[in-house]
Amino acid sequence: MPYWLMKSEPDEVSFDDVLAAPEQTVAWFGVRNYQARNFMRDQMQVGDGILFYHSSCAVPGVAGIAEVASGPYPDATQFDSAGKYFDPQATPAQPRWISVDVRAKEKGRYLPLSDMRAIPALEDMVLLQKGSRLSISPVTSGQWNTILAFIREQR
DNA sequence: GCCAACGTTGGC
C-alpha cells in the first residue's frame, strides 16, 4: 500500500513547518489511535507517498506532498509526563505509540476538502467516507494520481 | 460552539 493520507493540525505542524525543518523532515508524533499506529508500524515503507492534509482549521484540505522517510520507532512524546501526548502506561521498554519521519516533497495548489468532495474519482477515498476520522488512511494509486494532477494544475 | 460519529473504558 504505497500511498497514504496523513492529517495534521496546521496550528501544531503545518506543511510549511515541514518545508522549513532541517532536511524538510519531521517526526510524525502524537498518533494515539491503534489503527493509524498499525498502518505506520506494519505497512508503511520508506519512500511511500503521503498526502499532507490540514485538519481542524478554517479550510481543511491537502496542503502538499511528502514521503515516508524512516521506519517506525517509538514516539518520544508518550514518555513526556509534562506533555499532552503522555501515556502513563507506556515505558521505553514497552512503548505503545510510534512515529515515522516524514519529508516534504512538493507544495502545489492547495486542494480544499470541499473540492475533493466534488471530484467523482475521489468518492471512495477513506477520508471522504461518512464518519471517517482516521488520522492516517490508505490512498489508492488512482486517487493519488487524481490529486497530484489537481495539485499541479496551473491557476 | 455545536454535534454526529467514532473509539475507549469499565461495571456487570
Added chain:
DNA sequence: GCCAACGTTGGC
C-alpha cells in the same frame, strides 16, 4: 463479552 457512558475528532 456486552453495552452505556464518556471522551475525542473534525467539519461546519
